[in-house]
Amino acid sequence: MIDEDGYFGEQQAEHYDRSADAEFQADVIERTVEVLAELAGGGRALELGIGTGRIALPLARRGVPVHGIDLSRAMVARLRAKPGGEGIGVSIGDFVTTTVDTSAEGPFSLAYLVYNTIMNLASQEAQVDCFRNVAAHLAPGGCFVIEVMVPExxxxxxxxxxxxxxxxxxxxxxxxxxxxxxxxxxxxxxxxxxxxxxxxxxPFRYVWPAELDLMARLAGLRLRDRWDGWTRRPFTQDSVRHVSVWEKPPA
CATH class of the missing domain: 2.20.25 (N-terminal domain of TfIIb)
Known part of the structure; x- marks a missing residue:
């Protein structure tokens, strides 16, 4: 059922953290956070689709300041209720058009969109605009990371x-x-x-790696790395998902 929280309202938020998917296992979260903390390089991180804080909270505990964007107030309420959740800023809205004020603290060194969430944008136009929105929030030399499945x-x-x-x-x-x-x-x-x-x-819109690269180019970003997953193994034709890193060129 879709409401003001999109497809992730109270009913989904209540059960979200109890998912049996591999992405919720402690070792997978630890690997994910390790890579993101390294890419942040001491700067701030912007999470698109921050949800209940599965990644944001452990990343913040690593010393990375995190700000999130999310449409679902129900999911963000779960984040707020967790230890450390009140210390993470969240802008309520979709991550295609919602902007974060960077005038005080400066732009972000990292933005990330994980767990297939790019596909929640159900049109090519929205996916392209997401890249453009991210690019506007990044500092020169900053990175945009997407984790998503390869179409099956x-x-x-x-x-x-x-x-x-x-x-x-x-x-x-x-x-x-x-x-x-x-x-x-x-x-x-x-x-x-x-x-x-x-x-x-x-509803989703599946997207190919090469198509994402073109979206990045339209937003002024360039591909830096593509891996099979958070272990950073090489991406191959047999990979079922990928973690891709695009960089905003230095000024």
């Missing part, structure tokens, strides 16, 4: 357009692809103990 089109059987990605006795989920438009919708179906069902659908 090789998993689609011939003549079909559905890829299941979760199945169990209490729920299942699948992605419905439109390869002509690059639109994708994730459908989640869950069952409660009393046998009741609930369905939720979230």
């Amino acid at each position: 089109l090789r998993k689609i059987p011939a003549g079909q357009h559905i890829v299941p990605f979760r199945a169990g006795p209490t729920g299942w989920a699948y992605t419905e692809y439109d390869t002509a438009t690059q639109d994708a919708t994730c459908h989640y179906i869950s069952l409660t103990e009393d046998g009741r069902g609930a369905a939720r659908s979230v």
